[in-house]
Amino acid sequence: MVSEGDTSYPRRESAPLPAYPDAGPGRRSRPPRPPLTKRMRRGHWIALDCVAGGLAAVAEMALVGQRPGIVAVPAVLLLGVAVFVPVALRRLAPVAAFGALIILAVLLAAEGFAPGVVFLAAAYVLYLVTATSNRRTSGAALGLALAVMVLIMLADHRVSRNSGAAGLLIPAAFALIVCWIAGYSMRQRRLYAQMLQEQATSSAVAEERLRIARELHDVVAHSMSVIAVQAGYGQYVIDSSPSDARDALGAIQATSRDALEEMRRMLGVLRQQDAAAPAPAVTAPPAAPGTAAPAAAG
Structure with missing residues (x-):
């Protein structure tokens, strides 16, 4: 029985993938050029x-x-x-x-x-x-x-x-x-x-909006948790230690200010995306080869 560490049998290793024809020692491989019609x-x-x-x-x-x-x-x-x-x-x-x-x-x-x-x-x-x-x-x-x-x-x-x-x-x-x-x-x-291009653009916009929504949810949830804890602590020590209650109110103020600034920033990003998003295009016949839009040979 041959153990797992036995190396008496030769092992076949996968051959390296061929490089581009222009790639030589010390030269970077160039990406393929667009088709001639493009x-x-x-x-x-x-x-x-x-x-x-x-x-x-x-x-x-x-x-x-x-x-x-x-x-x-x-x-x-x-x-x-x-x-x-x-x-x-x-x-x-x-x-x-x-x-x-x-x-x-x-x-x-x-x-x-x-x-x-x-x-x-x-x-x-x-x-x-x-x-x-x-x-x-x-x-x-x-x-x-x-x-x-x-x-x-x-x-x-x-x-x-x-x-x-x-x-x-x-x-x-x-x-x-x-x-x-x-x-x-x-x-x-x-x-x-x-x-397909329109679907890819719509999917990218939807994913970006979902990411921003998650970040906004995390910011709001974290800030509200901090505010709730500080408010409870201040209410608990307001009679025995007014200075600690004052510090809790300051923490609530700072946390709420930071949360509002973060929400304004994210809402600004959403408004910029809405302004930059193109209007729904009306289906029109494609451009001819050699005109404004590139096309295949005619």
Whole structure:
């Protein structure tokens, strides 16, 4: 039988946890940096939107420019600008940018061109519309885009028979639905994080108030006990020893003064907390990435 003090068997000790990659001998380990989407500023997001708008404009110009004998070069350039501007400026007015792209898609379909690329750009804008607007507005935007696509495929005989055009509209519809789901999920995640933050703040305030209430209870209970004891002692010795009774009255006066000062201090702390506490916030759509409040990539 092996005793508890027997050390003949080797013992396995837990390996130390790995340090951060930047931590070396004599260097302090640095905390992990925030995600890239939290470190990007508004100008970075607008630059990404400009890149996306430029790609969409070039793709649409390439599709329309396949028939150079029908469409003039200035019209093709104007079409590229009309696609680029709403996508590049989607963070300033997402709903207006989405509406402009839908109108542009209708105009292209009326002229006999396939607006699949424009609907893909609209899906890119729809993500931000869904993430920053309420459920009714985002749902109406998605329903409008899908309805317009269905009407284009049913009314325009040339688009319905052209397999290439129809093949662009079907992926565009799928992209619209995916972007709407992603934007809605992002909005719900932000609202949930905001709710958790509000609950944590309320819990911290409640705990602080409970601590102050306990301290106030201790002060009042201790002071009243001292006052009761001194009052009883003074009443007992007032005839035989007036000087002791006078000392008891002085102790009562000092104890009551200290208790009142402590109560005023605690009540002042409570008033400061009430003044510093923010008013109940009205539920509003979360801010877009690159605007006043940081958000995830759009």
